Structures are given as structure tokens and as C-alpha cells.
Amino acid sequence: MANKVVMSGMRPTGKLHLGHYLGVLTNWKKLQEQYDCYFSIANWHALTTNYNNVSNLQDNVYEVLKDWLASGIDPNKSTIFLQSMLPEVAILHVYLSMMCPHNWVERDPTLKDMVKIIKSKEGQIEATYGLIGYPVLMCSDIMSLNADYVPVGKDQLPHIEIARDIVRRFNNLYGTDFTEPKGLLNDVKLLAGLDGNKMGKSFNNDIKLSDTPEETTKKIMTGITDRNRIRKDDKGDPNNCEVIYKYWEIFASGTPKLQEIQDACRGAEIGCMQCKRMLAELVNNELAPIRDKRAEYENNPDVLKDILKEGAKKAGERAKTVMEKVELAIKSF
Numbered sequence: 510m511a512n513k514v515v516m517s518g519m520r521p522t523g524k525l526h527l528g529h530y531l532g533v534l535t536n537w538k539k540l541q542e543q544y545d546c547y548f549s550i551a552n553w554h555a556l557t558t559n560y561n562n563v564s565n566l567q568d569n570v571y572e573v574l575k576d577w578l579a580s581g582i583d584p585n586k587s588t589i590f591l592q593s594m595l596p597e598v599a600i601l602h603v604y605l606s607m608m609c610p611h612n613w614v615e616r617d618p619t620l621k622d623m624v625k626i627i628k629s630k631e632g633q634i635e636a637t638y639g640l641i642g643y644p645v646l647m648c649s650d651i652m653s654l655n656a657d658y659v660p661v662g663k664d665q666l667p668h669i670e671i672a673r674d675i676v677r678r679f680n681n682l683y684g685t686d687f688t689e690p691k692g693l694l695n696d697v698k699l700l701a702g703l704d705g706n707k708m709g710k711s712f713n714n715d716i717k718l719s720d721t722p723e724e725t726t727k728k729i730m731t732g733i734t735d736r737n738r739i740r741k742d743d744k745g746d747p748n749n750c751e752v753i754y755k756y757w758e759i760f761a762s763g764t765p766k767l768q769e770i771q772d773a774c775r776g777a778e779i780g781c782m783q784c785k786r787m788l789a790e791l792v793n794n795e796l797a798p799i800r801d802k803r804a805e806y807e808n809n810p811d812v813l814k815d816i817l818k819e820g821a822k823k824a825g826e827r828a829k830t831v832m833e834k835v836e837l838a839i840k841s842f
């Protein structure tokens with residue numbers, strides 16, 4: 510039997526951070542060993558909320574692609590492509606728009622949040638027709654490749670539910686047997702930002718994969734520790750160390766280092782500054798190969814563009830067979 514197909518995507522909104530790496534990319538990297546994986550840089554989805562500001566869109570596509578490749582998403586194992594290079598997605602989106610009841614998208618809680626955020630940006634940008642179609646476009650991404658599994662974060666599950674409903678309805682209406690895609694929840698430890706809030710570029714609390722070691726160290730030195738530990742000879746409590754010890758737990762998981770840090774903290778044998786410097790070294794070591802790989806692609810847009818083109822070609826082959834079935838079923842030649 511053919512391999513199961515995995516499909517996922519990311520909007521190109523800028524350089525990726527450690528949260529993306531640990532939360533998404535390491536998971537994709539595992540999946541590509543086991544499944545036929547298709548990963549889309551969803552630039553049309555980026556337009557749903559950024560149609561009025563496209564100046565960085567092309568650069569962002571390349572930044573995301575470099576971060577994927579550097580993190581080990583391998584174009585020889587996975588099919589990596591740009592959404593707008595796969596016209597089948599847009600065509601399918603038209604068909605799905607015709608048969609997806611509008612109240613299905615209207616009650617999507619994640620979409621409601623997106624609309625709310627847009628509206629709170631004080632009249633600068635409208636919630637558009639395209640934005641309301643966000644889940645339908647996502648379903649088109651998935652169904653155009655007849656994918657089985659869709660690894661996503663929790664916030665994306667409502668979209669996946671709608672995608673399943675749309676595919677089921679399509680099958681019922683037109684007598685097809687497309688796969689109802691299943692969401693695969695990324696089972697990952699969430700990495701907090703250095704200030705203890707959710708890691709995100711808008712909070713300026715993130716470590717980018719593309720940051721230099723010096724930048725990384727500087728950022729880690731700002732991380733929140735045990736707020737009760739004021740002086741160096743105060744005994745610390747790793748359980749109360751809001752950010753830095755959490756990072757240790759992730760980056761030193763399963764190693765004796767973790768216990769060493771705990772003991773040294775509790776016994777006030779190390780100060781927080783020293784603890785952070787040690788953590789920074791560990792994080793920089795982990796990121797070193799990623800940075801080296803990223804540097805290879807830097808200033809090499811031709812190679813990057815070829816990867817996207819190759820990917821779109823491969824994805825296009827699969828999408829073509831899907832679209833033949835779709836158009837036959839829906840009597841659109």
C-alpha cells in the first residue's frame with residue numbers, strides 16, 4: 510500500500526524562532542522519515558491578514574524556507590513548495606467555496622479570533638472575503654493532495670474539523686471518496702518567551718534560528734529566573750524559576766546536567782548569571798549546526814527558488830490526479 514500522506518503549512522510572516530523549531534519543525538522532521546510529506550509555505554494565507562502590506566512577503570518566503578531547510582526539513586525526503594505555485598489549490602478553493610455552508614466558517618473560533626484581532630487594529634485593515642474563506646483555503650491545501658494527516662498546533666484544530674466536514678460533504682454530494690484528513694496534534698513542550706509570555710516576535714521575547722550566538726546569549730541573559738532569589742548567595746528554587754530552568758528542562762532533558770543545575774541552584778553554588786551563561790552555551794551548541802546550514806543557503810536565492818519549483822512540480826503531479834477526479838465529479842470537465 511502507498512505511504513500515508515502528511516500535509517502541513519506555515520504562513521510566511523517572518524523569521525522563525527526556537528518555539529517554531531521545537532514545536533513544529535522537529536515534529537515535521539520525524540514525520541518525513543515515515544510518511545510522504547508535503548509542506549507548503551502558505552503565502553495566500555499570509556495575504557488574508559496582510560494584503561495591505563506585501564513589501565516583505567517575498568523575503569519572508571525565503572526566510573521561512575531557509576529556516577525549514579536549516580532545521581532539517583529535507584527536500585529529498587519531503588516535498589516543499591510555495592502555495593501560489595500550485596494553482597490547483599486556488600481552483601479547488603473555488604469549488605469548495607460553492608458547497609461549504611457559510612455558517613461552517615462563521616462559527617470557526619480560531620477564525621473569529623483572527624477577525625477580532627483585525628478589527629481591533631482600528632480601521633487600518635478590513636476583514637476580507639478571503640479571510641472568511643481561510644478554513645476553506647486550508648481545506649483546499651489538504652484536499653488537493655488528498656492528504657491523510659495534518660500536523661498542526663491546537664489553535665488550528667477547528668480549521669481541520671471544518672476541512673473534514675467539507676471533504677465529507679463533497680464526497681456525499683458528488684459520490685467521491687477523498688480522504689477525510691485527520692489532525693495530528695503536535696505533542697510538544699511549549700517554549701515560553703524569555704519574559705515568561707508566549708514566545709512570539711511581536712513580544713520581542715524570542716530567539717530566532719537566524720540570531721547570532723552573541724545575540725542569543727544577550728537575549729538569554731534577560732530571561733526571568735526565580736524572582737525570590739535576589740542575591741547570589743540566596744538559595745534558589747528551580748520550580749520557581751519561571752523561564753531559565755524551563756529552558757534547561759528542554760535543552761538538557763535526559764542528561765545529568767539537569768540534576769546538577771538543580772542542586773547548584775538550591776545550594777546557591779551558582780548564581781543566576783552564571784546559570785544563564787551556561788544555558789546560553791548549551792543553546793548555542795544545539796543551534797550551531799542549524800546556523801551553519803542556514804548560512805549555506807544565505808545569498809543563494811537561485812537554489813532556494815529551484816527547491817520551491819521542484820516541490821511545486823512534484824506536488825502538482827499529485828494535485829493533478831485529484832483535480833481530474835474533482836472536475837469529473839462536479840461536471841466541470
Ligand code: TRP
Pocket residue numbers: 516517518519520549551554646647650651659660661665
Ligand atoms: N493556517 C496554518 C497556520 O497558521 C498554516 C496552514 C496553511 C496550514 N495551510 C495549511 C496548516 C494546511 C496545515 C494544512 O499555522
Ligand code: SF4
Pocket residue numbers: 734735738745746747750753754770773774775779780781782784785
Ligand atoms: Fe533559575 Fe538557574 Fe537562577 Fe536557579 S540558578 S533560579 S535555575 S537561573
